[in-house]
Amino acid sequence: MTNSEMQDAAIGAVEPGVARTALASLTSKAIVEARGLSKRFGATRALVDGSLSVAPGEVVALLGENGSGKSTLVKVLSGVLSPDQGTILVDGTAVRLRSPRAALAAGIVTVFQEILAARDRSLLDNLWLGHGSPVLSRPAVARRRQLATEAWRRLAGHDVDLDRPLGELTLMQQQICVVVRAMLRNPKLLILDESTSTLDVELRDRLFDEVRRRAVDGMGCLFISHRMDEVMAIADQFVAMRTGQVVGIRRRGEADARDLIRLISGRDVEAGARRTGTATRGPAAIRLDAVTLRPSTRPFAATVCRGEIVGLAGLEGHGQDELIRCLAGLQTPHSGEVYVAGAKGHADDDPAPVTTYRGGVARGVVYVPRDRKVEGMADVLPIIDNYSMPTLGRDSVAGVLRPRRTKSRFQRDARTVNFTPGRQDSIGRLSGGNQQKVIIARWLAAEPRVILLNDPTRGVDLKTKHELYEVFRGLADAGAAVVMLSSEVDELVHLMDRVLVFHDGSLSAELAGDDVTPESLVSAYFGTPAIAAGGN
Amino acid sequence: MPDLTHAVATVRRSPLTVVLALVVLLLAVNLVLSPTMLSGHQLPNTINLLVPSVLVAMASVPAVMSGRGGIDLSVGPLLGFVNVVLVGVLVPHSLGSVWLSLPLLLAIGAATGLINGIAIAYGRLQPVVVTLGSYLVLSGLALVVMPQPVGVVPNWVTYLSGAWLGGYLPRSLLLVLGALVLWRALHYRGAVGTILATGSDDRAAFTSGVRVSRVLCLAYASGGVIAALAGIGLSVLIGSGDPSVGKQYTLAAVAAVALGGNPLVGGRGTMVGPMLGAGSLFLIQTMLSSLKVSSLWIQVVYGAVLLAAVCANATLASRLTSRAKVGLA
Numbered sequence: 060m061t062n063s064e065m066q067d068a069a070i071g072a073v074e075p076g077v078a079r080t081a082l083a084s085l086t087s088k089a090i091v092e093a094r095g096l097s098k099r100f101g102a103t104r105a106l107v108d109g110s111l112s113v114a115p116g117e118v119v120a121l122l123g124e125n126g127s128g129k130s131t132l133v134k135v136l137s138g139v140l141s142p143d144q145g146t147i148l149v150d151g152t153a154v155r156l157r158s159p160r161a162a163l164a165a166g167i168v169t170v171f172q173e174i175l176a177a178r179d180r181s182l183l184d185n186l187w188l189g190h191g192s193p194v195l196s197r198p199a200v201a202r203r204r205q206l207a208t209e210a211w212r213r214l215a216g217h218d219v220d221l222d223r224p225l226g227e228l229t230l231m232q233q234q235i236c237v238v239v240r241a242m243l244r245n246p247k248l249l250i251l252d253e254s255t256s257t258l259d260v261e262l263r264d265r266l267f268d269e270v271r272r273r274a275v276d277g278m279g280c281l282f283i284s285h286r287m288d289e290v291m292a293i294a295d296q297f298v299a300m301r302t303g304q305v306v307g308i309r310r311r312g313e314a315d316a317r318d319l320i321r322l323i324s325g326r327d328v329e330a331g332a333r334r335t336g337t338a339t340r341g342p343a344a345i346r347l348d349a350v351t352l353r354p355s356t357r358p359f360a361a362t363v364c365r366g367e368i369v370g371l372a373g374l375e376g377h378g379q380d381e382l383i384r385c386l387a388g389l390q391t392p393h394s395g396e397v398y399v400a401g402a403k404g405h406a407d408d409d410p411a412p413v414t415t416y417r418g419g420v421a422r423g424v425v426y427v428p429r430d431r432k433v434e435g436m437a438d439v440l441p442i443i444d445n446y447s448m449p450t451l452g453r454d455s456v457a458g459v460l461r462p463r464r465t466k467s468r469f470q471r472d473a474r475t476v477n478f479t480p481g482r483q484d485s486i487g488r489l490s491g492g493n494q495q496k497v498i499i500a501r502w503l504a505a506e507p508r509v510i511l512l513n514d515p516t517r518g519v520d521l522k523t524k525h526e527l528y529e530v531f532r533g534l535a536d537a538g539a540a541v542v543m544l545s546s547e548v549d550e551l552v553h554l555m556d557r558v559l560v561f562h563d564g565s566l567s568a569e570l571a572g573d574d575v576t577p578e579s580l581v582s583a584y585f586g587t588p589a590i591a592a593g594g595n
Numbered sequence: 596m597p598d599l600t601h602a603v604a605t606v607r608r609s610p611l612t613v614v615l616a617l618v619v620l621l622l623a624v625n626l627v628l629s630p631t632m633l634s635g636h637q638l639p640n641t642i643n644l645l646v647p648s649v650l651v652a653m654a655s656v657p658a659v660m661s662g663r664g665g666i667d668l669s670v671g672p673l674l675g676f677v678n679v680v681l682v683g684v685l686v687p688h689s690l691g692s693v694w695l696s697l698p699l700l701l702a703i704g705a706a707t708g709l710i711n712g713i714a715i716a717y718g719r720l721q722p723v724v725v726t727l728g729s730y731l732v733l734s735g736l737a738l739v740v741m742p743q744p745v746g747v748v749p750n751w752v753t754y755l756s757g758a759w760l761g762g763y764l765p766r767s768l769l770l771v772l773g774a775l776v777l778w779r780a781l782h783y784r785g786a787v788g789t790i791l792a793t794g795s796d797d798r799a800a801f802t803s804g805v806r807v808s809r810v811l812c813l814a815y816a817s818g819g820v821i822a823a824l825a826g827i828g829l830s831v832l833i834g835s836g837d838p839s840v841g842k843q844y845t846l847a848a849v850a851a852v853a854l855g856g857n858p859l860v861g862g863r864g865t866m867v868g869p870m871l872g873a874g875s876l877f878l879i880q881t882m883l884s885s886l887k888v889s890s891l892w893i894q895v896v897y898g899a900v901l902l903a904a905v906c907a908n909a910t911l912a913s914r915l916t917s918r919a920k921v922g923l924a
Contacts, residue, residue, distance in 0.1 A: 139802060160804040175802050177795035179862040180788070188792055189804035195785045240803070 088114045089148070090279040091136070091167060091248045096145035098131050105131040107303045109145070113248055113279035118270065120294035121283045122323050124374075124548070124581070128303035129283055130172065133252050136281070137169035138162035149247075160189070166247030170254040174233045176240075178226035183207055185225050186240050210239050214265055230257050238266060242273075249273070250281045255289055256376070267293050285374045287316045287585045299323050317582070324548060324581040341365030344509050344540035345386060346410050350395030352381045352564050358395055359566035361559060363540045365508070368531060370551045371544040373561035374584050380429075380513070382561070383544050387426035387511050388416040400424055400509045400540075420449070423508035427498055427515055429544075436486050442497055443469050445486045450504040472500040475533070477526045492516075492523025499530060510534055512543040516550060528554050548577050562586040610856030610864070613907045614871045617854075617900075621878035628885035635762030642765040643756055643832045645877050647674065650825035651844045652851035652873035653774050653866060657814040658711075658722065659852050660787075662794030662861030665715075667815060668726040668845050670822040672733035673707050675841015676740075677826025682748055682836030683741035691749030701823045707733070708819020712812035730845065737838040744837040748830045756831045770828050771870075774821045778866050781817060790814045794861030850897065851876055854904050875900070 092112035098105050106128045113119050123129045134140040136147065138156035146153050149165045156162040162169070176185045186207045204221060211219055215235050225233060234257045241249060249270065255263045270280050270293065284290055290297070297314060299307045299322040307322045314322070345363040356378075363369045371379040384390040385397050398410035400422045413419055416426070436445050447454065447465045454464040473480060478496040486494055495515055502510070512531070516524045531554070535541045545551050551558050558575050560568040560583040568583035631637055651670050658667035677700050685696045707729060714725045758765040781787050793800045793810045801807045829840065853859060854875060855868025879900060883893055 137802070158804075158806075159802045160806060163804040169802070171802060175796065175799035177792040177799050177862065179795040180792050184788055184792065185799075189789070189800060195783060195788075 088112075090115055090150060090277075092148040092151075093132070093136060094146045094148070096132065096135050096142045096147070098135060098140060098142050104303050106135065106142070109135075109300075109303075109305055111281075111298050111305065111308070113281055115277040115279055116274045117295050118274060118280040118282055118293050119296045119298060120290045121281055121298050121300065122290065122319060123300035124323060124546075124584075127300040127323070129300055130252065131303070132300070133169060133171075133250055133281070133283065136162070136248075137167055137171075137250060163189070163244060167250065168241045168244045168246035168248070169250040170237050170241045170252060172253040174230070174237055174257075176225050176233060176236055179224060181222050182219065182225055182228065182236060183221040185236055186210075186221075186243060188240065190244065206243060207239070210243050211235070214239055214242065214269055215262065216265060231259065231262070234258060235262065242269065246278060248279045248281065250283075252283045253285070255284055255286070263289065285585065287319070290319075291316055316585075320581045320585065321578060324577040340367055341538055341540075344400055344410060345542065346396075346398040348396040348398075350382075350385075350397060351393045352378045352385070353393055356393075356564040357566075361566065361569070363509075363542055365538050365540045366535055367556040368535050368541040368543060368554060370555035370558040371542065371561065372546075372551050372558050372580060372584070373567075375546070377584075378561040378564040378566075379544050379559075381564075382559075383426075383511050383513050383542065386413065386509075386542060387424065388413045388419040389426070419509075420505070423506060424511065425502040425505060425507040425509065426511045427495075427502065427513060429513035429517065436494060436498060439485055439487060441484050442480065442486045442489070446472070446497055446501045446504075449501060453504070468504060469500070472503045473497075475503055476500045476530050492527070495527065496523070496530075499527070503534075507534070507539055510539050510541045512541065514544050514546055516545070516547065524550075548580055551575060551580060552577060560584065610908065611868050611871065612856075612911065613904055614855050614868055614875060617875045617904060618871050618878065621875055621882060625878055625882050625885065628882060632881070635758075635760075638762055639756070639758040639765040639767075641881075643767050643828075645874065646767045646770055647825050647828040647832060647844065648847060648851070648873045648877055649771060649870050650674075650774055650821055650828050651848045652855070652869040653771075653778070654818045654822035654825055655848040655852050656857065656864065656866055656869050657790060657818045658726075659857055659859055660790050660794050660861050660864050661811050661814040663715075663722070663797060663811075665722050665794065665811075665814070665861050666726065666849065666859070667708070667711065667818050667822075668723065668849075669707065669711060669729040669733055670818065670825070670848055671843065671845030672730050672737065672841045673704060673819065673822040674826040674829050674844055675838060676707075676733045676737045677703060677823045678829045678833075678841065679737045679741045679836050679838050681752070681827070681830055682746040686746060686749055691751075693749075693751040696749065697751075697827075700827060701820050704819040704821070704823025704826070705816045706819070708816040708822070709812055711819070712815030715815065716808035716811035730842070734842055737841065741836050741838045744835060744839070746836040748834055748836075752827065752830050753834070755827075756834070767828060767831050770824045770831075774824050775866075777817065777820060781813075786810070786813055791862055791864075795863070847873070847876060847897075850901050854901055856908050 089112035094110050096109040097107055109128065109132045111119065111121075121129050121132065131140065135142045136156075138159045138161050141155075141157065147156060148154070149167070154161075154165055156165065156167070159169075177188065180188070183204060187203050207221055208218065211221075219232065225236060228236070234254065238251075238254055251270075255266065258266065270278075274280065282290070282294060295311050297309045297311075297319055298305055299309075299319065301323065309319070309322070341364050343362050344365045345361075347359065347361045349358040349360060351358045371383055373379045381390060381392075385392045386399055397413050399413045399419060400410055411422070413424075419426070437448070443465060446469050451460070451465070454461050454468070473496075476496040476499050478493060478500060486497060489497070499515070510531075516527060528550075531541050531543065543555070552575050555575060557569065557571045558580065559566055560570065560580065562584065563586065567586055568579075570579055570583070625632055632641060651674055654670040655667055658665045680703060681691070681696060681700060685691050685699065690696055690699070711722075711725055711729055714720050715722050718725075755766045755769065778787070789800065789805050789810050790813070793805060793807050797807050800810070825844070826841075830836075833840070851872035852864075852869045854872030855865070855870070857864030857868055876897060879896055880893055883896060884890070
């Protein structure tokens with residue numbers, strides 16, 4: 060607090076100097092300017108020295124991969140998070156945005172990535188949620204209804220029953236609701252964080268028209284989208300972020316989609332994991348036939364063999380997560396057939412259809428969930444109990460547990476995953492990486508034949524990551540088929556034998572061996588072939 | 596016949612359908628069993644008996660609406676405490692006049708609710724734990740102030756126990772009217788809407804600029820004020836001070852809220868539903884005593900009716916949502 064107060068004072072005082080004069084000239088134009096915003100969560104630096112400015116009538120696109128710091132910057136600008144360092148200026152004056160309410164009062168209106176709306180309340184209530192005057196007289200309500208009707212019609216092109224509870228509306232209508240809500244507040248700066256992902260093309264174009272119309276009247280817009288065609292269509296300026304930092308700013312016309320992708324992904328990718336070269340492919344362990352994950356998406360087919368590590372990649376929510384859950388039997392695909400590992404005991408077994416999670420487990424299919432805290436472990440229980448949970452039955456003799464057996468099994472498997480049991484007893488106190496090791500060790504005991512890993516290195520430090528890579532490679536070499544969803548480009552480039560990239564709910568690219576490069580991955584993420592063909 | 600189908604849909608959609616049906620049914624049974632129940636002679640007694648239960652159910656409503664596990668267990672002891680303070684402190688110190696004692700008692704209610712609200716909203720503590728704490732504190736304080744039932748109520752409270760219009764308009768209904776006026780005022784100020792929005796999705800409310808913490812405080816404080824009115828209603832009923840009767844109202848109030856069709860997860864609900872819920876619990880009691888069923892059975896019947904009503908509500912609601920989904924597809 061005192062730190063930022065000092066900074067406020069410093070900015071308030073007129074101080075001659077080249078840098079400052081340059082900033083001041085910028086300030087006079089900008090509606091909202093961020094200077095040196097930083098935010099850390101524990102050891103993670105989510106945002107480092109984030110600076111950008113939006114001038115009246117300007118649309119600025121904020122670009123970056125998942126976890127690059129965009130969302131943190133947006134949350135700071137909209138008053139959800141307070142920055143550790145840095146200042147926000149609105150119309151040239153330093154402001155402190157203590158709450159979303161303060162940001163809204165300053166004219167910064169944000170449409171967040173998730174649909175934040177009260178499902179039990181009517182559409183009308185949601186459109187005016189948190190807005191303005193406390194007394195709701197009859198004329199005031201009538202006026203609100205009329206304004207809401209007009210704003211809805213302008214954006215959606217049709218009328219809607221404003222009295223229906225929001226929970227009964229379609230996802231797209233709910234998305235329109237949060238956008239219209241923002242428009243009704245007449246923003247100075249409109250922040251659209253992935254707000255177009257659930258809109259169809261027609262609605263998106265209407266939204267763009269509305270943004271352009273308001274930009275003429277001086278509204279600024281900070282636009283975030285993972286779709287390059289949208290970004291290229293609307294933005295006047297591009298700000299690229301990587302690992303919490305702004306890594307480049309380009310004006311419209313200075314860069315094409317390819318340049319931007321290079322900027323986002325970063326060319327100098329340091330060596331992460333190492334592909335041990337030629338994987339010896341065994342028989343097929345997973346087969347996908349004409350699978351679609353969502354309605355009206357392109358069906359796709361794929362095979363994963365024993366002995367290889369196959370990565371699933373794509374931007375968050377483009378279908379890779381659904382696929383790995385289908386493989387685990389936690390979800391059924393929209394259509395098509397998923398075959399994973401045959402009945403145990405058959406030597407060269409054909410993959411069999413997946414029906415239930417338990418069925419998969421019985422055939423040697425292991426799934427390590429993404430959110431280990433919720434789905435993967437019992438926080439307060441000792442490490443060894445977490446380890447033995449699914450395989451406890453093996454340690455019983457005539458129905459009586461033999462703890463010593465469990466212990467010796469644990470020691471053997473812990474060695475395999477390079478985990479040294481320390482003094483810590485409860486698994487909740489281990490570091491993320493060590494927790495993941497224990498969870499993987501747990502499944503080694505089940506002699507897995509297909510291992511499904513859902514972003515297993517998320518929140519794991521570099522050294523442990525490499526140890527985990529060794530473990531995965533070892534499992535593949537021992538004849539298991541390893542399928543790993545990853546959100547990290549390095550890991551995909553260096554560890555995977557093949558990568559399946561998902562876009563818009565379908566398989567958009569399959570990259571193998573040396574074709575897996577940061578550039579090829581990221582352009583596949585954004586579905587760039589479509590841009591080359593002229594977009595939609 | 597679009598009007599008729601619309602009407603049918605409204606009835607089905609309404610969370611009040613079940614409890615309203617229950618009240619009508621129970622009222623009919625009661626009238627058959629004791630036809631004099633609604634006569635001018637008996638009505639004031641009946642209403643005086645009913646008023647504290649109805650008010651305490653109303654007092655629980657805002658907390659439950661506000662979501663995040665919102666509940667106010669302290670309403671029962673608060674009503675007892677208000678009764679004890681009135682009879683045991685204010686009257687002996689000749690502060691019993693209506694202009695002094697009424698605002699003071701309402702302030703006690705508001706302050707208690709506010710303390711609960713602050714602990715829940717700013718302290719981020721669980722409502723069950725916080726209000727259980729104030730439940731125990733208030734029960735204890737009531738005993739400290741007045742160890743045994745004793746004393747007399749001031750004149751204005753005695754006046755409230757009477758009735759106008761030859762017995763057909765009991766004056767204790769003024770207390771319920773007061774609570775309704777307060778709730779209506781909150782409605783008009785848009786506060787009820789924000790309480791419900793916060794209960795439905797507090798993150799959505801927060802990011803839309805709703806001051807969520809203040810809204811929670813307001814919800815608990817308004818519940819406290821209504822609980823204080825219930826305490827006055829209790830004083831009207833018993834005509835003296837009693838430190839031990841308040842507590843038993845808490846669970847009945849929660850039951851009345853659930854019976855009235857308000858989901859305990861918050862975000863939805865009405866004020867009328869829990870009032871009718873309290874009414875039906877009362878009617879069950881009078882029905883059983885008319886039937887000469889042992890009073891030991893009352894709780895068993897309460898529980899069974901409550902479970903049946905909640906099931907009926909859930910069935911109606913799930914039919915509606917599945918219909919809504921079909922409608923969307």
